[in-house]
Amino acid sequence: MNTSPDPQDASPERSGADRQTLFLELLLRDAPAVEYERPVLLARSDGSDAQTVAALEHAKLAALRVRSVLRDRQRRESELSALFETANDLAGMRSLDQVLRAIVERARHLLGTDVAYLTLSDPEAGDTYMRVTSGSVSATFQRLRLAPGKGLGGLVASTSLPYVTANYFADPRFEHADNIDNGVREEGLVAILGVPLRMNGRRVGVLFAANRRERPFAHTEVALLSSLATHAAIAIDNANLIDDTRRALDELHTVNERLQRHTASVERSAAAHDRFTDLVLDGGGVREVAAAVAEVLGGTVLIHDRTSDESVTASPDGTTCDHAVVGGDPIGEGDAGLAEAARSSLASGRAVAVADAWVAAATAGTEPLGTLVLRGVELDSTDQRVLERAAMVTALLLLIRRSVSETEHRVRGDLLNELLEVPARDPVSLRQRAALLHADLDAPHVLVVAEAPGGDPQRLRSAAAFAAETVGGLAAARGGRLVLALPGSNPSEAGERVAAELSAAANGPVTAGLAGPTRGLESFRGAFAEAVRCLQTLRALGRVGHAATADDLGFSGLLLSQDRDVPGFVAAALGPLLEYDTRRGTLLVETLRAYFAAGGNLSRAKDDLHIHVNTVAQRLERIGQLIGEDWQLPDRALELQLALHLHGLLDKGVDLLGEQGGG
Numbered sequence: 001m002n003t004s005p006d007p008q009d010a011s012p013e014r015s016g017a018d019r020q021t022l023f024l025e026l027l028l029r030d031a032p033a034v035e036y037e038r039p040v041l042l043a044r045s046d047g048s049d050a051q052t053v054a055a056l057e058h059a060k061l062a063a064l065r066v067r068s069v070l071r072d073r074q075r076r077e078s079e080l081s082a083l084f085e086t087a088n089d090l091a092g093m094r095s096l097d098q099v100l101r102a103i104v105e106r107a108r109h110l111l112g113t114d115v116a117y118l119t120l121s122d123p124e125a126g127d128t129y130m131r132v133t134s135g136s137v138s139a140t141f142q143r144l145r146l147a148p149g150k151g152l153g154g155l156v157a158s159t160s161l162p163y164v165t166a167n168y169f170a171d172p173r174f175e176h177a178d179n180i181d182n183g184v185r186e187e188g189l190v191a192i193l194g195v196p197l198r199m200n201g202r203r204v205g206v207l208f209a210a211n212r213r214e215r216p217f218a219h220t221e222v223a224l225l226s227s228l229a230t231h232a233a234i235a236i237d238n239a240n241l242i243d244d245t246r247r248a249l250d251e252l253h254t255v256n257e258r259l260q261r262h263t264a265s266v267e268r269s270a271a272a273h274d275r276f277t278d279l280v281l282d283g284g285g286v287r288e289v290a291a292a293v294a295e296v297l298g299g300t301v302l303i304h305d306r307t308s309d310e311s312v313t314a315s316p317d318g319t320t321c322d323h324a325v326v327g328g329d330p331i332g333e334g335d336a337g338l339a340e341a342a343r344s345s346l347a348s349g350r351a352v353a354v355a356d357a358w359v360a361a362a363t364a365g366t367e368p369l370g371t372l373v374l375r376g377v378e379l380d381s382t383d384q385r386v387l388e389r390a391a392m393v394t395a396l397l398l399l400i401r402r403s404v405s406e407t408e409h410r411v412r413g414d415l416l417n418e419l420l421e422v423p424a425r426d427p428v429s430l431r432q433r434a435a436l437l438h439a440d441l442d443a444p445h446v447l448v449v450a451e452a453p454g455g456d457p458q459r460l461r462s463a464a465a466f467a468a469e470t471v472g473g474l475a476a477a478r479g480g481r482l483v484l485a486l487p488g489s490n491p492s493e494a495g496e497r498v499a500a501e502l503s504a505a506a507n508g509p510v511t512a513g514l515a516g517p518t519r520g521l522e523s524f525r526g527a528f529a530e531a532v533r534c535l536q537t538l539r540a541l542g543r544v545g546h547a548a549t550a551d552d553l554g555f556s557g558l559l560l561s562q563d564r565d566v567p568g569f570v571a572a573a574l575g576p577l578l579e580y581d582t583r584r585g586t587l588l589v590e591t592l593r594a595y596f597a598a599g600g601n602l603s604r605a606k607d608d609l610h611i612h613v614n615t616v617a618q619r620l621e622r623i624g625q626l627i628g629e630d631w632q633l634p635d636r637a638l639e640l641q642l643a644l645h646l647h648g649l650l651d652k653g654v655d656l657l658g659e660q661g662g663g
Contacts, residue, residue, distance in 0.1 A: 455506030509545030
């Protein structure tokens, strides 16, 4: 049961001392200030003496002072609690924008103002600028910049002292500026409090709290905002340090990634260097270089060998493909960009990027030996050096191969020239040297003597050497002509194949005389002489671009051949007629002889044959069907007349073979 006295109890029995204790009860209840007047009023109404009333009045004033002190302490405790809470919140924030936003929000809340905002110093411009606001509605105000000493904020920033104005536009203590006044007016602000933000002794900005009506800011509010500004400066410094640390970590991460990429590139470069060195020492070729580049750098690699017009392609999965190029350059065909990049690389000696490819020229001095094209991968500077080193290795391998090939060509050419010389060298020595070149001089060989006026001599010699080497033969340049000795027994077949290959190399017609097959080492000179005569005959007959043996040249070949096969010539020219006469019992050969003897006159021929002229005409028509309709042309007619003459001699038993042996 509550026995505390009621402060409104006005009974006369209560003493003055009891009434004074009522003030303590009012303090305990945190009663409103107006209630502290009630005990004094009651005492006066009860007719208490002046001394009692004065004592109550004194007790009232003391109680009100105690009440004010308690309220100040409560407010201070509340402010300190709010500051601690603010400091704790700010300490947990990592973003500068988040920290600044929280500061102005908390300032607005603690001081109960309409607007709070914060400006930061700009060392480069020498002024301060609006950084963040809370409660602002004016875009102009939010974009303000304050010159040094201008406006309330400029004054705070330049002096590092807090300033407060109850009416901004009526305050003459600071210098007004039009842009600042316009922004403040548009925002509708009247009373403004500004405190400096200091960090390690440096002025970094100003924290503001403002109202849209006149309001005096108490010293406690100035102190509260200053304390908040101190915490804010620490939080801003921490946020800046965190941002700097984050940027430093990002930069460190970027540098680390770049270093890792560079390290990987250096390792790839070292691996490529070792790989290329092993290739050269192990006798590798262009195919192995292409495979190594594709493996080390990735992407697809094409290497074109200009010395042989061959190319090789390699993929990262290890597959390689060789292909010959006929009549063009795969680097330049259909892609002018690649061709231009190849020329640029040739001139600069460096890898050149074009579209999705990298191009590097393989050169010996200024001589282009080949081109490397890498697709499907981006290269840094280290990887570019790897591609350029691969081009150097390719050039070295091509030079080595060309040197070896030229040496072997020279050895083969020297051997063939010695076979064709008179007198011949030691047969045993020649056979031993041929065996080292995997050639058997005792096996049948076909001799080809070719010429291609206007063709590139170097390309022709290379093509002839290649054609000979692929079948185990010999090739040489002799007297401005190409001479080939190829294993085989069919001169026409071998000659047509070689002539086609040489024509492709010369990019024009090639004329070739053919002879053979040889029968032993000593027969090479005779076959060579016959092939030369066949070549000369073809040229004399205007048959440029043809390849022919003595048999292919008809009676001209019979006269040129060192082995004059008269029966064979007769059979080749008159064989169909002789066979027809034998099988049918006709006289086509005699009719043809009579026709030529009569100078092509049918009437004289029918008199010599004692038959009707129509019969002669019918027989001549049959002859054309059997040996060809061109039999009356001059060259063919001459060949047929010679064959008829030799046939007559053979029928009479003349020893033409003995005559041949003497010739």
